[in-house]
Amino acid sequence: xxxxxxxxxxxxxxxxxLCSIGWALNRGQLPPADFTFVNGxxxxxxxxxxxxGQPENRMINALFxxxxxxxxxxxxxxPGVAERWDVSDDLLTYTFHLRKDAKWSDGSPVTAHDFxxxxxxxxxxxxAAEYSYQAWYVKNAKKYSGGGRAVRPGDNVxxxxxxxxxGVNSIRGKLVRGKLVSIEDKAGKELTxxxxxxxxxxxxxxxxxxxxxxxxxxxxxxxxxxDDASAASNEPAEGERFARQILLDLHDVGMRVVDxxxxxxxxxxxxxxxxxxxxxxxxxxxxxxxxxxxxxxxWTDVENIVCNGPFKPEFRRLRDRTRVxxxxxxxNRDNVKLNSVDFLAVESSTTALNLYLTGEVxxxxxxxxxxxxTLLAEQxxxxxxxxxxxxxxYFYLLNVTRKPFDDVRVRKALSMAIDxxxxxxxxxxxxxxxxxxxxxxxxxxxxxxxxxQENVVEARRLLAEAGFPGGRGFPTLEILYxxxxxxxxxxxxxxxxxxxxxxVKVRTRNEEWATFxxxxxxxxxxVSRRGWIGDYADPxxxxxxxxxxxxxxxxxxxxxxxxxxxxxxxxEPDPAKRLDLLHQAETILMDEQxxxxxxxxxxxxxxxxxxxxxxxxxxxxHPLSALWIDAEEETPNPFMEGRE
Amino acid sequence: MINFIGKRxxxxxxTMWAVFTVSFILMRSVPGGPFDREKAVAPEIKRNxxxxxxxxxxxxxxxxxELQRVFLHGDLGHCMNIADASVNYVIRxxxxxxxxxxxxxxxxxxxxxxxxxxxxxxxxxxPLDIGLRLAATAGIALPNFVVAGICILxxxxxxxxxxxxxxxxxSQLVLPxxxxxxxxxxxxxxxxxxxxxxxxxxxxxxTARAKGVSRTRVVLVHGLRNSLLPVVSxxxxxxxxxxxxxxxxxxxxxxxxxxxxxxxxxLQRDYTLSxxxxxxxxxxxxxxxxLVDLSYAYLDPRVELE
Numbered sequence: 001x002x003x004x005x006x007x008x009x010x011x012x013x014x015x016x017x018l019c020s021i022g023w024a025l026n027r028g029q030l031p032p033a034d035f036t037f038v039n040g041x042x043x044x045x046x047x048x049x050x051x052x053g054q055p056e057n058r059m060i061n062a063l064f065x066x067x068x069x070x071x072x073x074x075x076x077x078x079p080g081v082a083e084r085w086d087v088s089d090d091l092l093t094y095t096f097h098l099r100k101d102a103k104w105s106d107g108s109p110v111t112a113h114d115f116x117x118x119x120x121x122x123x124x125x126x127x128a129a130e131y132s133y134q135a136w137y138v139k140n141a142k143k144y145s146g147g148g149r150a151v152r153p154g155d156n157v158x159x160x161x162x163x164x165x166x167g168v169n170s171i172r173g174k175l176v177r178g179k180l181v182s183i184e185d186k187a188g189k190e191l192t193x194x195x196x197x198x199x200x201x202x203x204x205x206x207x208x209x210x211x212x213x214x215x216x217x218x219x220x221x222x223x224x225x226x227d228d229a230s231a232a233s234n235e236p237a238e239g240e241r242f243a244r245q246i247l248l249d250l251h252d253v254g255m256r257v258v259d260x261x262x263x264x265x266x267x268x269x270x271x272x273x274x275x276x277x278x279x280x281x282x283x284x285x286x287x288x289x290x291x292x293x294x295x296x297x298x299w300t301d302v303e304n305i306v307c308n309g310p311f312k313p314e315f316r317r318l319r320d321r322t323r324v325x326x327x328x329x330x331x332n333r334d335n336v337k338l339n340s341v342d343f344l345a346v347e348s349s350t351t352a353l354n355l356y357l358t359g360e361v362x363x364x365x366x367x368x369x370x371x372x373x374t375l376l377a378e379q380x381x382x383x384x385x386x387x388x389x390x391x392x393x394y395f396y397l398l399n400v401t402r403k404p405f406d407d408v409r410v411r412k413a414l415s416m417a418i419d420x421x422x423x424x425x426x427x428x429x430x431x432x433x434x435x436x437x438x439x440x441x442x443x444x445x446x447x448x449x450x451x452x453q454e455n456v457v458e459a460r461r462l463l464a465e466a467g468f469p470g471g472r473g474f475p476t477l478e479i480l481y482x483x484x485x486x487x488x489x490x491x492x493x494x495x496x497x498x499x500x501x502x503x504v505k506v507r508t509r510n511e512e513w514a515t516f517x518x519x520x521x522x523x524x525x526x527v528s529r530r531g532w533i534g535d536y537a538d539p540x541x542x543x544x545x546x547x548x549x550x551x552x553x554x555x556x557x558x559x560x561x562x563x564x565x566x567x568x569x570x571x572e573p574d575p576a577k578r579l580d581l582l583h584q585a586e587t588i589l590m591d592e593q594x595x596x597x598x599x600x601x602x603x604x605x606x607x608x609x610x611x612x613x614x615x616x617x618x619x620x621x622h623p624l625s626a627l628w629i630d631a632e633e634e635t636p637n638p639f640m641e642g643r644e
Numbered sequence: 645m646i647n648f649i650g651k652r653x654x655x656x657x658x659t660m661w662a663v664f665t666v667s668f669i670l671m672r673s674v675p676g677g678p679f680d681r682e683k684a685v686a687p688e689i690k691r692n693x694x695x696x697x698x699x700x701x702x703x704x705x706x707x708x709x710e711l712q713r714v715f716l717h718g719d720l721g722h723c724m725n726i727a728d729a730s731v732n733y734v735i736r737x738x739x740x741x742x743x744x745x746x747x748x749x750x751x752x753x754x755x756x757x758x759x760x761x762x763x764x765x766x767x768x769x770x771p772l773d774i775g776l777r778l779a780a781t782a783g784i785a786l787p788n789f790v791v792a793g794i795c796i797l798x799x800x801x802x803x804x805x806x807x808x809x810x811x812x813x814x815s816q817l818v819l820p821x822x823x824x825x826x827x828x829x830x831x832x833x834x835x836x837x838x839x840x841x842x843x844x845x846x847x848x849x850x851t852a853r854a855k856g857v858s859r860t861r862v863v864l865v866h867g868l869r870n871s872l873l874p875v876v877s878x879x880x881x882x883x884x885x886x887x888x889x890x891x892x893x894x895x896x897x898x899x900x901x902x903x904x905x906x907x908x909x910x911l912q913r914d915y916t917l918s919x920x921x922x923x924x925x926x927x928x929x930x931x932x933x934x935l936v937d938l939s940y941a942y943l944d945p946r947v948e949l950e
Contacts, residue, residue, distance in 0.1 A: 017751050020744035024817055045727040052681075128692040130685050147688045203687045206700075227695065297728045318729060318737045320811060320900035346809065346898045354808035355898070358800060514676030514913045521684070551684030 033323055033342040035611070035627060037363035038352040042319045042345040046300040048284040049122045049129045054365075057281055059343060062324050062624045063307040064284035067096050067115065067263075068275050072626035073615040073638070075537060077275040081110055081285070081308070082263075091270035091573050098261040103329040104287050105305075105312045112257040118285040119255055120144075126245060131282040134535070137274055139254025139266040148207045148225060148246045149200040153192075155180050156249035157214060159223050162231035162242050168295040173244045178216035180246075185210060212246050270573040273536045280536065284309075310336045310625035319345045337613075337628035353606075362608045365620070369486060372604060373429045383609045386643040387431045387602040388616040391440050391534035393542070396479070396494070396527050396596040397520070401556035404474065405526065409466040411593040414527075416452050416459035417501040423493060424599050432599045437590060438532075438546075439539045440600045442618050446539050446579050451590040451597065456501045463502055471503025479508045480525040482516040487529050490598075520554050530554070531601070537619065539582045540569065546589055557594035607639055614639045656930050663926045664714065664919070668707055671915050678724040678913040697724060697916070714923070721916035725909070731920035735902065739924070741811065742889030742901030748817060749825035750879075750886055757829040758868075758875065761836025766863050768841065776833065783830025788892040792823040796896075809898035820897040824890055828882055835878055839871035846870075873943060880936035884929035888921070 040055040048060045069080030082096040102110040119138075122129050125147040136142040143150045151157050159176040183191045186209040191199055199205060212223045223243040224236065231242040254266030267274060277283060290306040291299045298304060302313045310332070311324035322343040326336055344361060346352050352364045353371055367375065367385070375385055398405045398414070405411060420434035433441075437448035452458070460470070468474040479495060481487040488510060495506040511519060520528055534541045544550065547566050548558025565585035572578040589595070603620045610633050613626040679685060679693045694700045698709055713719050720731035729737075760780070764773040783791075799806045799819060810816045843849070844867050852862050889903025902921060909918035940947045 013751070016747050020747040021814075021817075023740050023744040024748070025812070025814060029813055042726060044725060047727070050727060052683075125688045125692050128689050128696065130681065130683075130689060130693075132686065132689060145686065145689070147692075149688050201687075203690075205687070207688075207691070300728050318726070318734060318900060319904070344898070345900070347904070348895050348898070351809050351896055351898050354796060354800065355810075358804070358808045360808065360810070512911050514680055514911065515674065516676075517680045517682055518676040520682075521680070552682075 030323075033340040034338045034629065035340075035363075035624070036342040036344060036361045038346045038355065038361050038365065039322075039343040040345070040365070041347050043322075043343075045297060046305060046313070046316075047297060048281050048286060049118070049127055049131075051281075052130050055343075055345075057621070058624070059322070060281040060284060061621075062309060062311040062341065063305075063313065064281065064286075064309040065102075065330075066279050066281070066284045067098075068279040070276070070279045070621060070623065072613060072621075072623045073617065075276075075617050075619055075621060077279045080279060081115075082278075085275070091272075092267050094265045094267070094274065095258070096263045096265075098263070099331060100261060101331045102308065103331065104308050105327050105329050106287075106290075107329050108287075108289075110285065110308050111260045112263045113260070114285045114287060115263055116255055116257050117288045119283070120250060120253075121286070121291070122282065123253070124247075129282065134277055134280060134282050137267050137269070137271040137277065139268050140248060140252050141254070142268075144248045144250065144253050146200075146248075148210065148212065149205065151180050151183075151212075151246065151248055152196065153180050153182050156252055157212075157246055158249045159212075159214060159216075159246050160244040162226065162228045162244045165228035165232050168292060170291045170294075170296045170299070176214075176216050176221075177249055178214040178221070181213040181215050181220060183210055183212055211240065212243075214246075269571045272575055272578070273538045273540075276536050311341060314340070321345065332625075336625050338624065341624055356606055362611055363614070363622075364606050365604065367604045367606060369428065369430070375606075376430065381643065383637070383640060385604075385606045386616060386640050387604055388642070389431075389433055389440065389442060389618065390601045390603055390620055391442070391537060391618040392531060392601040393435060393438055393440055394490075394529075394531050394598045394601060395438065396598070397525075397530050397555045398527055398594050398596065399523050399525055399556055400594050401523055402526060404466065404468070407466045408592055409462040410468075411596075412452065413459040413462040413466070413502060414498065415593055415596040416455045416462070418494060418497055418596065418598070419454055420598055421454075422497075423490065427489070427493060428599070430604060431602050433602075435597045435600050437586065438595060438597055439542045439586060440534070440618070443537060443539060445576065446583065448539070449583060449587040449590050451593055459502060463504075468504070471505075474502075474504040476505040476507060478526045479506065479529070480516070480519060480527065481508065481510055481529040483510045483512045491529065523554065523556055528554070530595075534619065539579070539586065540566075543582055543585055543589070544570075546594065555594040557592065559588055559592060562588045605639075609633055609637060609640075611639075612637065616641070652934050656927075656934075659930060660923060660926055661711075661715070663922060664711065665707075667919055667922045668710065671910075671913070671918060672703060674913070676913055678915060680913070697722070699915075710919070714919070720920035720923070723917045724914045725912050725917065731916050734905070734917065735920060735924060738889070738900060738902035738905070739887075741899065742894070742903060743887045745817070745820055745824065745893075745899060745901060746883070746886035746889070748821040750828065750883055751825075752821055753825040753828035753832055754875075754879070756825075757832025758836050760829075761833040762840055762863060762868060764833065764837045765840035765844065765867075766859075777837070780830040780833045780837075783826050784834070786827075788823055788827065788890065789896060791826050792819070792893060792896045795819050795823055809896070811897075811899050816897075820893050820899055823896075824886065824893045828886065831878065831882075832875055835874050836871060839874045840867055843867045843871040869943075873940070876939055876943065877936055880932040881929060884925065884932040887932075888925050888928055 039058055043056045043059045044051050046059065046063065048064055051060065065080045067080055067082040068077035071078050081098055081102045083099040084097050086095045098112060104110055119135060121127050122135055123132055123141055123145040125145055132145045157178060157180045161173040161176065163171065163173045183196060185191050185199065208225045214221055214223060222240045223246060224240050225245060226242040228244065236242045256264050258264050285308060287306040290304065294304045302316050305313060310327060310330050312327045314323040314325045316322040323340060325340045326333065330336065349366045349368045353367055355361045356364045375382060398411050400406050424432045424434050436450040436453060439446065439448040441448060479491045481491045491508040495508055498504055498506045519525055532542060544566050545552045546557065547563045562585050565581050569578050569581035572581060603616060607614050610630050612628050612630045612635060614622055615638050679690055691700060698706050713721060722730050723734060726734065760776045764776045767773050796808060800808045806819055807816050849862060849866055852866050889901040891903045891907050894901045894903040905917055905921045909921060
């Protein structure tokens with residue numbers, strides 16, 4: 001018996017080996033796609049409403065299409081699902097006329113109702129769209145997406161009643177419309193005016209504690225928020241009804257269906273980049289039938305999903321490969337040249353480079369810094385790499401709530417004591433541009449105001465004036481950065497420059513990403529690294545970050561005049577005047593210097609020389625639908641323009 | 645025997661519960677949560693995100709709900725970061741890949757390690773022994789990513805034999821299996837050599853030789869069988885580690901296994917996914933140790949299970 005057991009071992013081992021080889025090979029060798037590229041981390045979701053990152057951007061752009069669609073070269077919004085649009089004279093009303101041949105991948109038409117459904121879903125706080133602020137330019141959209149926190153007595157509201165907790169989670173409950181009479185807090189006290197505003201702004205608020213008194217058709221009713229499970233298993237208190245959520249009445253949000261192929265949007269303010277935003281992936285439509293049949297997130301499964309873009313997914317292997325194939329129902333299918341595209345989920349940029357250099361992929365969007373230098377120095381110059389400046393800025397935040405950073409002279413001295421040329425030329429070496437402004441150069445009609453350049457003598461004088469001659473008495477300054485090789489090297493370089501030029505004591509502290517974000521938000525630092533990527537090509541995407549108390553301000557700095565200018569720019573209909581207001585605002589920012597701008601990022605794409613339709617642009621956006629392959633390389637390659 | 649298995653199962657449950665509790669406390673006590681972003685998220689939206697994962701409830705209630713879901717329903721929950729997938733699905737996709745690669749790496753490690761260990765012991769003091777010992781020391785000392793880097797340079801760029809990364813063909817398996825298995829092979833070789841030398845110095849070996857048994861037979865039958873126990877006890881936990889994937893090797897060779905999640909899910913504060921992989925590792929490790937104990941009884945008739 002024992003001997004038998006023992007002699008079984010080699011057999012078991014053999015079987016295990018055969019099984020694992022079989023498993024490893026069972027996915028088989030696929031025929032290669034027309035175009036294969038490295039897309040970075042696995043995309044979070046295929047649902048346009050709930051994603052935010054760059055890999056997701058590339059994926060959603062291939063699968064869905066919005067009302068407008070960006071020109072692959074200039075990024076100017078062009079007709080997408082909308083074939084034309086009218087804008088009212090006050091720039092507040094946009095009417096979109098949808099093309100009649102726009103279809104979903106199941107063959108059904110894309111209509112105005114789909115867009116309104118998707119916009120509402122995007123704004124619904126239950127969808128939990130982190131990017132929902134991208135649609136807040138629509139009148140009352142912000143209020144709608146604030147849910148019960150945002151409504152005030154006197155508003156028209158819609159009460160969504162609870163549904164069966166075991167039902168499909170994406171179907172809305174029955175709606176009861178009415179007028180909000182009052183809101184009572186946990187203790188039953190009516191919340192009014194300032195009390196209400198303060199209570200609603202409290203991040204820790206439990207909306208279930210509030211009672212909403214609403215005048216409905218049935219008279220004055222009292223509603224309390226409850227999730228579906230607790231509504232199903234508990235009885236509401238005497239005289240109350242449970243509600244899934246209470247929102248501003250959708251009829252008061254500035255969007256409506258005019259007819260099946262016409263949509264009208266009312267905006268809060270004239271928004272010069274509104275058309276651009278409509279071509280940005282969070283605002284892309286989803287199909288109501290698909291979402292409500294399968295529920296969320298199951299509707300994004302490859303076998304369920306219905307999309308309206310140039311491609312549709314064929315299979316998705318987590319953290320491996322997603323293949324998309326041409327969508328035969330796409331209205332502009334004749335101009336989509338690629339029949340299949342593979343998105344590789346490769347996280348390491350070194351691995352990506354290896355794959356590119358061995359010819360396994362046609363495009364990588366990032367090259368490790370060390371390799372980039374070598375690749376750029378190659379002679380003769382390579383014909384597949386061409387870094388250009390991007391709409392991204394690398395800067396340091398100064399925490400002005402801490403001494404001595406509350407003194408503008410100290411902030412200026414720190415900025416003037418930095419040699420940015422050393423940083424970009426000897427250190428980064430991919431053609432990054434030193435910058436003295438928050439807004440990157442290259443936005444049409446806007447020349448960013450500059451903060452003072454390097455001047456060590458003046459920096460020392462300012463520091464002495466602030467009470468720290470030769471750095472004496474200056475508390476040890478700490479640079480916070482998130483764990484990353486490049487950020488670490490930069491922090492060390494800046495540390496040395498500050499030590500040598502100002503005589504101050506400096507140390508560095510690194511934190512991994514989640515802790516870093518939380519430290520930054522709680523102002524738990526002296527000086528902290530930050531990078532900012534423009535959401536749209538307009539100075540406002542950088543500047544509105546630093547209004548007093550702004551969620552992304554993270555410096556504690558605020559200036560009434562600055563806030564006024566940003567607010568004035570938001571309602572200014574004249575584009576030139578608007579840019580002028582923004583310019584004035586940035587002048588204040590660069591004079592006060594709660595931040596120290598360092599440099600603008602450059603793109604690091606490597607693209608096979610036979611790929612056409614790939615253009616360099618400031619947002620590093622390259623729609624796959626525009627790509628085609630010129631096997632003989634007979635046409636000029638616009639990607640390489642400008643590289644000597 | 646039944647008693648032994650029953651007792652082990654009971655302790656497995658206790659261990660899983662303890663690991664669950666400690667991970668739960670650790671995850672929630674580090675700063676930053678799964679929905680903290682660089683760009684601020686509107687409060688009502690963050691609240692709804694948290695509500696979806698019960699994070700809006702008091703910690704003790706969360707603990708109860710999680711415990712119930714994991715241990716009663718075997719449902720590890722929904723990923724917080726890959727919003728389209730459940731943790732069970734992620735593990736179903738990744739574990740077979742990590743395991744397949746791990747088994748190949750282990751096969752290489754054991755066969756190569758035992759072979760070189762035996763050769764080195766049998767030829768103790770010879771230049772071959774010294775060479776193999778040097779190689780084994782290097783194999784243990786060199787981290788995975790260095791070995792992988794050298795292998796890629798050698799076999800992908802200088803002698804273009806193998807693909808740089810990916811998963812799905814036999815040629816894509818060679819480098820990662822080698823790099824993953826190399827340190828284990830070195831360790832196995834060292835252990836085999838030591839215990840083989842120990843076994844060969846025993847009296848019964850001399851007796852066997854005196855009886856006229858051939859040198860090969862003495863080494864391979866009388867020596868090897870008695871020197872395998874330390875190797876087996878090393879293999880238990882090693883197999884658990886190798887089956888659940890390796891961060892470095894999977895990242896360098898772009899392999900869609902589970903290894904990456906062990907680190908990444910913790911960094912991203914993906915509470916559900918990190919809990920899932922930690923519990924999985926506990927289960928596999930416990931099972932492997934259990935199998936090792938069982939195999940002792942087979943390999944060494946003197947051992948009794950209790």
